[in-house]
Amino acid sequence: MSLDLKIEAAITLLRKIESEFSPAVFANSLGAEDMVITDLIAQAGVKIDIFSLDTGRLPAETYTLMQQTGERYPAQPIKVFFPDTAATEAFVNRSGINAFYQSVDLRKECCRIRKIEPLKRALSGKKAWITGLRREQSPTRTDLTDHEYDKDNGLDKFNPLIEWTEKEVWAYIRERGIPYNALHDRNYPSIGCAPCTRSITVGEDVRAGRWWWENPDTKECGLHIKKA
Secondary structure (H helix, E strand, O other), X not given: OOHHHHHHHHHHHHHHHHHHOOOEEXXXXXXXXXXXXXXXXXXXXXXXXXXEEOOOOOOHXXXXXXXXXXXXXXXXXXXXXXXXXXXXXXXXXXHOOOHHHOOHHHHHHHHHHHHHHHHHHHHOOOOEEEOOOOHHHOHHHOOOOOEEEEOOOOEEEEOOOOOOOHHHHHHHHHHHOOOOOHHHHHOOOOOOOHHHEOOOOOOOOOOOOEOXXXXXXXXXXXXXXXXX
């Protein structure tokens, strides 16, 4: 399928979500894929709210992009959700400021506090949420579809770019002059919290820079994992 047809299919899906799954929200992590979806939402003129999770550990470049995005798309303001202060303080005081390096369990607990709990608040009262997941991004995402029921959060979940390639994502961004995270130009294809993200070298997997000290099969924060 050509990129033009994929764009048309994504816009059609967004309009269906607005029509049949309202209220719906788009989880914008400010990655390249999410900037494409932000632009598609603006292009389609659909009423889909946008939110982002500020973990308190994001790179400065991500905050810069958040500001640029608000200026580029004033009709689609991003609502920001933060971690619970008491839970964050308790974790850091108990386990240390960089405890996530010590074990997978501690890293996942950090992600739970900084990402999963705020996500649940962001999704409260919604019928559907939208993400920028693509199948080729990771071994943990190969079985994803463009629409599935998210049993853990109790609502439908849509992935409009599921079949897009990385090349197509960047072709869309370049052709339309869409703002993107400056770290992408420094070999950061996947960007999360600053302490948990590094640049990659030629030939590495696109998510090799995320939690690089862990096995690839465990490298998810929990936002997109189906529980057994």
